[in-house]
Amino acid sequence: xxxxxxxxxxxxxxxxxxxxxxxxxxxxxxxxxxxxxxxxxxxxxxxxxxxxxxxxxxxxxxxxxxxxxxxxxxxxxxxxxxxxxxxxxxxxxxxxxxxxxxxxxxxxxxxxxxxxxxxxxxxxxxxxxxxxxxxxxxxxxxxxxxxxxxxxxxxxxxxxxxxxxxxxxxxxxxxxxxxxxxxxxxxxxxxxxxxxxxxxxxxxxxxxxxxxxxxxxxxxxxxxxxxxxxxxxxxxxxxxxxxxxxxxxxxxxxxxxxxxxxxxxxxxxxxxxxxxxxxxxxxxxxxxxxxxxxxxxxxxxxxxxxxxxxxxxxxxxxxxxxxxxxxxxxxxxxxxxxxxxxxxxxxxxxxxxxxxxxxxxxxxxxxxxxxxxxxxxxxxxxxxxxxxxxxxxxxxxxxxxxxxx
Numbered sequence: 001x002x003x004x005x006x007x008x009x010x011x012x013x014x015x016x017x018x019x020x021x022x023x024x025x026x027x028x029x030x031x032x033x034x035x036x037x038x039x040x041x042x043x044x045x046x047x048x049x050x051x052x053x054x055x056x057x058x059x060x061x062x063x064x065x066x067x068x069x070x071x072x073x074x075x076x077x078x079x080x081x082x083x084x085x086x087x088x089x090x091x092x093x094x095x096x097x098x099x100x101x102x103x104x105x106x107x108x109x110x111x112x113x114x115x116x117x118x119x120x121x122x123x124x125x126x127x128x129x130x131x132x133x134x135x136x137x138x139x140x141x142x143x144x145x146x147x148x149x150x151x152x153x154x155x156x157x158x159x160x161x162x163x164x165x166x167x168x169x170x171x172x173x174x175x176x177x178x179x180x181x182x183x184x185x186x187x188x189x190x191x192x193x194x195x196x197x198x199x200x201x202x203x204x205x206x207x208x209x210x211x212x213x214x215x216x217x218x219x220x221x222x223x224x225x226x227x228x229x230x231x232x233x234x235x236x237x238x239x240x241x242x243x244x245x246x247x248x249x250x251x252x253x254x255x256x257x258x259x260x261x262x263x264x265x266x267x268x269x270x271x272x273x274x275x276x277x278x279x280x281x282x283x284x285x286x287x288x289x290x291x292x293x294x295x296x297x298x299x300x301x302x303x304x305x306x307x308x309x310x311x312x313x314x315x316x317x318x319x320x321x322x323x324x325x326x327x328x329x330x331x332x333x334x335x336x337x338x339x340x341x342x343x344x345x346x347x348x349x350x351x352x353x354x355x356x357x358x359x360x361x362x363x364x365x366x367x368x369x370x371x372x373x374x375x376x377x378x379x380x381x382x383x384x385x386x387x388x389x390x391x392x393x394x395x396x397x398x399x400x401x402x403x404x405x
């Protein structure tokens with residue numbers, strides 16, 4: 001019998017993780033389901049390596065095109081609602097996917113379902129699909145409302161993509177401006193300044209102090225440009241390697257929170273995403289503990305994952321969700337108060353949706369306000385720098401003109 005890493009929830013909602021023995025993942029899942037447990041995942045233990053995880057054997061993380069996956073789910077829901085069996089729906093969609101990269105995974109899901117594997121387990125085995133999706137499908141299977149659960153996931157995904165696009169579009173123009181400013185500075189210092197330096201050297205002119213310093217900087221930048229560029233590229237590569245570590249990402253998250261203006265926007269964006277995911281899961285019938293675990297994984301920020309893990313432990317011990325989140329010191333006070341009201345009135349999923357909508361609007365408003373200040377600041381900085389370079393370069397010409405007179 002093989003060894004499996006089993007994760008399941010008991011009837012009280014408490015999540016357990018243990019090593020179990022069974023002939024197959026399907027047999028083990030059915031055994032624990034018959035005992036009244038909600039099985040969350042069954043993973044084969046092979047020398048400590050999870051072959052069905054998010055990391056492939058090549059070490060590269062598989063990426064899912066969420067927009068095209070959303071189209072697949074819309075078509076999938078339409079076919080199921082029309083009365084087609086799940087297996088037949090997968091057969092039809094596997095031949096008509098808008099994303100060719102998704103085809104082998106859907107084919108694999110279809111083959112697993114044909115063998116008798118649960119749909120949620122078949123999706124989980126691919127190591128590609130989001131945890132919230134797998135959990136939602138599992139809830140739909142348990143409750144017999146797969147279509148409704150998938151429709152909630154589609155609604156959530158549309159809103160999440162819309163918010164993400166708004167943020168990216170808002171950041172695009174300032175990013176282009178910053179790149180142009182850097183390119184202009186490099187051009188002036190490495191090309192324009194050395195050209196003027198050659199002119200003044202041929203004239204044996206007496207140069208002002210500011211011009212001497214600027215020419216020295218330009219000459220050094222031009223001479224050592226390759227080394228400077230290599231150093232910057234090396235620093236970026238080193239930072240990229242360092243930032244992949246879990247501890248480094250948590251440290252960066254703590255730095256982000258403390259950055260004026262942007263720190264507040266960042267944490268509110270994460271709270272909105274967490275609230276949206278948890279509301280979707282709770283509405284689909286997922287227990288609170290399991291929903292917290294899945295919502296934490298969906299954030300992708302180590303600091304908040306650790307924070308929510310601590311909150312989950314407090315909830316297991318009998319503490320309310322609002323008190324557990326307040327104890328972390330990370331969640332805004334208003335979000336905690338709103339969640340507390342949702343708990344006391346028995347309308348937690350609806351209140352979490354309200355929290356998500358409130359903070360999404362707040363993030364959008366503050367991003368617009370901050371970027372409206374950043375863009376003029378970049379233009380002013382660029383103007384001051386160009387004016388400084390021009391004045392420093394043309395001062396000797398004015399001095400020579402006075403001498404000639």
